[in-house]
Amino acid sequence: MSTNLAAILGGAAGAVALVGIVGLLIWFCLFHKRGVSRTSETGSSDPSVQGRHIGVQLSLREARRFELRELSLATKNFSDRNLIGEGKFGEVYKGLLQDGMLVAIKKRAGAPSQEFIDEACYLSSIQHRNLVTLLGYCQENNQQFLVYEYIPNGSVSIHLYGVGQVSAQKIEFKHRLSIALGAAKGDPLQNQLGSSPLFKSSIGT
Structure with a gap:
């Protein structure tokens, strides 16, 4: 009886741990995707950010x-x-x-x-x-x-x-x-x- 109970408790603990790990992986993927998307949006709309990627500086000097x-x-x-x-x-x-x-x-x-x-x-x-x-x-x-x-x-x-x-x-x-x-x-x-x-x-x- 005690052996069966231990097996049940062990299985339940393993299932909880597995669910927790999967949840962490999903959270990490969503967070990473959100960060990449935010960077992409910033890069496409902010010339100063684009410039830093290719070493360009914009001067205030007028032509x-x-x-x-x-x-x-x-x-x-x-x-x-x-x-x-x-x-x-x-x-x-x-x-x-x-x-x-x-x-x-x-x-x-x-x-x-x-x-x-x-x-x-x-x-x-x-x-x-x-x-x-x-x-x-x-x-x-x-x-x-x-x-x-x-x-x-x-x-x-x-x-x-x-x-x-x-x-x-x-x-x-x-x-x-x-x-x-x-x-x-x-x-x-x-x-x-x-x-x-x-x-x-x-x-x-």
Whole structure:
């Protein structure tokens, strides 16, 4: 009799323990799912959280609105001598502003557009170690301009293929690999920030 009672009590205790363990597992799964959902919602609605995931900071600095005469003076009326490249956006010129700052100026034909201004202002607020800083913009005479900080070492393509004045500095494979990895980091940037046509036209060599 005592043996049967002990067996019954043991079975009951085991059942209670099993129910308790299952309950704890269900509670843990629900709590974890709720936490993930809350994080996902925050990530999709808060740009500052998105930015931290990809190393982006948003600056409060406003985009500078340049005048065409400033850019013409800086590039000596867009002289061919100052033409340093051409990309998806258009021709790229090296320029020297009156305050002594070297800049790279992208130029293309385009009618005045508020959307262009809004996108330029937004892109100028983005700061990332793998992005060249956009300083400002200009649109006059059915032309659009983007003004970037000037990078003196030339474009990536020049160093990759060893052409032009820096052909002697053609980079080695390990440095090419490093550049490729850095360029790959532009993919999450483009996914998170790249709905803008101006941003997409800025990704390249």
